[in-house]
Amino acid sequence: MESYTEKILITGALGQIGTELTNRLVEIHGADNVVASGLDKWQEGISSAGHYERLDVTNTKLVRQVIKDYEITTVYHLASLLSGTSEKQPLFAWKLNLEPLIDFCEMAKEGLIKKIFWPSSIAVFGKGIPKENVGQEVVLNPTTVYGISKMAGEKWCEYYFDKYGVDVRSIRYPGLISWKTPAGGGTTDYAVEIFYKAIEDGKYTSFISEDTAMPMLYMDDAIEATLKLMDAPKESLTVRSSYNLGGMSFTPKQLAEEIRKEIPGFEISYEPDFRQAIADSWPASIDDSTAKNDWKLSYNFGISEMTQDMIKNLRIKLGKN
Structure with missing residues (x-):
């Protein structure tokens, strides 16, 4: 393996995963x-990073300047509009979720950067696929703007690797649960809100x-999976679109039952909104x-360990202990 000092840029660094x-x-x-x-x-x-840049990722000229100024070798490109928010601003979501990724792939093609991480999502799946134990190679048929943009992004990642050898790596994240940073407009956000x-x-x-x-994943496991993928030798990777990540799977009712083990009087009610159709x-x-x-x-975390933590x-x- 070639040896160099990694200089890392994280876009969307103040978001749920980025922080x-x-x-x-x-x-x-x-x-x-x-x-x-x-x-911001x-x-x-x-x-906690040593440097912070206020950066609109759709401003390609500025992004390129930052890459050059800091001699960036690796980009974790996390900036995006999530599923619920994307449905309210579809054209902006398409632009934000796709164009900067292609710009980063172009920079890697030119030799400006060496490696890219880009997150995909379970939103790429859709109508006509089995609900349980969905495999790596199923046909993607998304029904949401977010899912469509992520599916397109996956194909661009694969294209740039196949055509130009660009080392871009990706994970299809399920719903992510974290106590450190609030969720940001996703369909699985109930699994964070419920704890608060x-x-x-x-x-x-x-x-x-x-x-x-x-499908859900505790943030600790999501971060470790991301780092493990980025550390893996190039030749061991067989997927250049995006890897399935399963984590755990549960319903709101099952999660409420786990919470009651810690907070016995907890009550839950249900008023499905537009996000129910996305979840379905x-x-x-x-x-x-x-x-x-x-x-x-x-x-490392199943539903019980995650709920307790x-x-x-x-x-x-929250100062409630």
Whole structure:
């Protein structure tokens, strides 16, 4: 393997994944080798990274300048509009979720950067596929703007690798659950909101119906999976679109039952909204055996461990312990 000092740029560094991924990359590579970027103005403590750039990722000229200024070798391109928000701004979502990815692939093709991470999503699945244990190679048939943009992005990743050898790597994230950073407009956000409401109010109204199962992943496992994929030798990777990630699968009703083990009086009610139709188009569970075979994907958290960890940490965060 070639040896070089990794200089990392993270777009969307202030988001749900970006905040925690930045912290881990700083631990591994040192703050000075990590550049965080987002739309917020710089302020003290905005990120754990050694450098912060206020950056609109659709401004290609500015992005290229940042890449050159910091001699960036690796980009974690996380900036995007999530599923619920994308449905409200479809044309903007298409532009934001796709065009910067292609720009980064062009930069890698030119030799300006060496490696790219880009997240896809279970939203790429859709009508006509089995609900359970969805395989790596199923036909993608998304019904949402977010899913369509992610499917297109996957094909661009594959294209740039096949045609130009661009080393772009991707994971189809399921719903992500974290106590550190609020969720940002996704269909699986109920699985984060429910914990806040359980601790603060003892009750929650779910916008997803009680028996709708969706794949979920605790953020700790998502970050470790991302780093493991990026560390894997190039020759061990057999998927250049995006790897399935399964995590765990549960319904709002099952999650409420786990929460009651920690907060016995917790009550849940159900008022499905427009996000229910999005959830209905997604799989209930995912087969991630290809990732396990190719780069030794593994998990530390199931629904019980995740629930206990969320409640313990959120109680401290919210001053309710």
